[in-house]
Amino acid sequence: MSNTYETDEVDAFMAGLERRNSGETEFLQAVEEVATTILPYIAKNPKYKKARILERMCEPDRMISFRVAWEDDEGNVRVNRGYRVQCNNAIGPYKGGLRFHKSVTPSILKFLAFEQTFKNSLTGLPMGGGKGGADFNPQGKSDREVMHFCQAFMTELFRHIGPNTDVPAGDIGVGAREVSYMFGQYKRLKNEFVGVLTGKGLQFGGSEIRTEATGYGCVYMMQDMLNHHDMTLKDQIAIVSGSGNVAQYTCEKATQLGAKVVTMSDSSGYIYDKDGIDAEKLAFIMELKGVRRGRISEYADKYGVEFHAGKAPWSVKGDLAFPCATQNEITVEDAKTLIGNGIKAVCEGANMPTYKDGIDAFQHAGVLFAPSKAANAGGVAVSGLEMTQNSMRLSWDREELDARLRKIMTGIHDSCVKHGDGHPTTDQVDYVKGANIAGFIKVADAMLAYGVM
Numbered sequence: 001m002s003n004t005y006e007t008d009e010v011d012a013f014m015a016g017l018e019r020r021n022s023g024e025t026e027f028l029q030a031v032e033e034v035a036t037t038i039l040p041y042i043a044k045n046p047k048y049k050k051a052r053i054l055e056r057m058c059e060p061d062r063m064i065s066f067r068v069a070w071e072d073d074e075g076n077v078r079v080n081r082g083y084r085v086q087c088n089n090a091i092g093p094y095k096g097g098l099r100f101h102k103s104v105t106p107s108i109l110k111f112l113a114f115e116q117t118f119k120n121s122l123t124g125l126p127m128g129g130g131k132g133g134a135d136f137n138p139q140g141k142s143d144r145e146v147m148h149f150c151q152a153f154m155t156e157l158f159r160h161i162g163p164n165t166d167v168p169a170g171d172i173g174v175g176a177r178e179v180s181y182m183f184g185q186y187k188r189l190k191n192e193f194v195g196v197l198t199g200k201g202l203q204f205g206g207s208e209i210r211t212e213a214t215g216y217g218c219v220y221m222m223q224d225m226l227n228h229h230d231m232t233l234k235d236q237i238a239i240v241s242g243s244g245n246v247a248q249y250t251c252e253k254a255t256q257l258g259a260k261v262v263t264m265s266d267s268s269g270y271i272y273d274k275d276g277i278d279a280e281k282l283a284f285i286m287e288l289k290g291v292r293r294g295r296i297s298e299y300a301d302k303y304g305v306e307f308h309a310g311k312a313p314w315s316v317k318g319d320l321a322f323p324c325a326t327q328n329e330i331t332v333e334d335a336k337t338l339i340g341n342g343i344k345a346v347c348e349g350a351n352m353p354t355y356k357d358g359i360d361a362f363q364h365a366g367v368l369f370a371p372s373k374a375a376n377a378g379g380v381a382v383s384g385l386e387m388t389q390n391s392m393r394l395s396w397d398r399e400e401l402d403a404r405l406r407k408i409m410t411g412i413h414d415s416c417v418k419h420g421d422g423h424p425t426t427d428q429v430d431y432v433k434g435a436n437i438a439g440f441i442k443v444a445d446a447m448l449a450y451g452v453m
């Protein structure tokens with residue numbers, strides 16, 4: 001399917017980028033999605049073109065790569081590779097999560113850091129974009145092994161970060177346990193108690209609502225998008241992928257607001273529960289994934305529902321889709337299946353879960369589509385609020401933080417509407433274009449103000 005925005009200029013821009021980033025497919029994919037909508041905007045605003053702002057945004061400020069050597073429970077020495085991509089700090093300290101997963105590569109972290117720069121700008125808070133992680137696989141590791149790895153990882157990373165420099169947080173494979181081990185090691189190495197990581201425990205500088213924020217924010221975005229088009233969440237059937245942090249709190253909030261979530265998944269397959277995953281069943285999943293670190297198929301055994309091994313849930317019929325597992329989990333074929341089954345709206349909880357031709361298919365079919373940099377910005381927004389609370393040395397309560405998160409998500413929705421009016425084929429709000437332009441302007445204007453650097 002051809003993309004209506006595509007121009008020779010996008011092709012020329014991407015050809016240059018491919019020469020410099022050969023084989024980095026995820027990074028190239030993320031940039032292409034942005035370039036397709038930003039280059040026409042830049043053409044109308046030549047100050048950005050002359051200063052080569054987009055070209056500069058596509059080149060990270062720096063990338064750090066380092067050895068992480070640690071000992072497993074049998075006394076074997078293990079070696080992994082750690083990274084931090086500091087993409088852009090035009091509007092604030094680098095900010096973004098750490099991913100521990102066997103699939104981690106420079107391309108994946110560069111795409112995530114690039115996206116993060118736009119996302120953080122969209123929140124309205126003063127945060128630049130960064131991302132990091134390691135090709136460490138936490139699955140099957142003991143607590144002690146995870147602690148040894150996290151301490152070894154921070155023993156190098158600590159010299160590159162700081163509360164006014166770069167503030168990491170969690171992502172896939174990095175939750176409260178890992179953030180705690182890394183914060184403890186930073187504190188030990190620097191002899192400083194500062195807000196250098198977010199997603200910390202509530203006892204040591206963490207923020208209420210941070211754990212829930214990405215999932216809750218994603219549902220708030222869906223709610224705003226539906227309301228803007230005269231629909232609500234009530235009685236809608238929701239298909240959720242993943243069963244980690246983002247998926248769990250997407251399921252919780254969607255259910256609280258009247259939708260029925262019928263699927264969740266992990267890398268081994270998906271469960272389909274036609275009666276819906278209610279609060280009690282979700283509590284089982286939270287314990288299964290967060291404490292016992294088991295497989296989603298145990299849900300099917302316990303509640304007597306279907307488990308589809310090795311498959312994603314996109315063939316299930318539903319009204320709303322929330323991809324919340326990982327990048328590139330919705331292909332164009334999946335998108336067509338969802339469209340054929342009458343899907344009304346897609347809100348991306350994961351980062352870049354939909355291939356570009358899948359996005360095009362949704363938009364051409366008139367399916368409301370909120371891209372990840374807008375839809376999952378609630379997590380980093382509350383991380384930004386955690387930084388604020390740390391700086392002020394106080395803690396806001398849950399109600400205050402949820403209200404602030406709610407307002408930030410509406411602000412993001414409205415920015416998308418403001419800059420995303422009129423998709424060329426359907427004339428409906430183009431949330432992809434809106435998020436890209438709104439996220440771009442603030443960073444680009446700051447870069448212009450600094451001159452060439």
Ligand SMILES: NC(=O)C1=CN([C@@H]2O[C@H](COP(=O)(O)OP(=O)(O)OC[C@H]3O[C@@H](n4cnc5c(N)ncnc54)[C@H](OP(=O)(O)O)[C@@H]3O)[C@@H](O)[C@H]2O)C=CC1
Nearest residue numbers: 171172173214242243244245246266267325326350351379
């Ligand atoms: N945590 C946060 O605050 C934020 C997270 N995100 C994004 O949300 C997504 C999920 O993150 P989060 O919930 O924190 O991570 P978790 O580690 O808590 O959960 C990840 C989930 O995705 C599944 N998964 C991971 N890789 C694959 C794969 N290759 N195929 C199928 N399933 C997979 C995991 O299954 P299994 O258990 O089998 O590994 C697990 O269910 C990521 O894209 C992340 O970048 C975005 C914004 C903020």
Ligand SMILES: O=C(O)CCC(=O)C(=O)O
Nearest residue numbers: 096097169171379380383
């Ligand atoms: O809270 C943060 O800083 C990180 C969130 C994140 O990694 C993301 O938005 O993808």
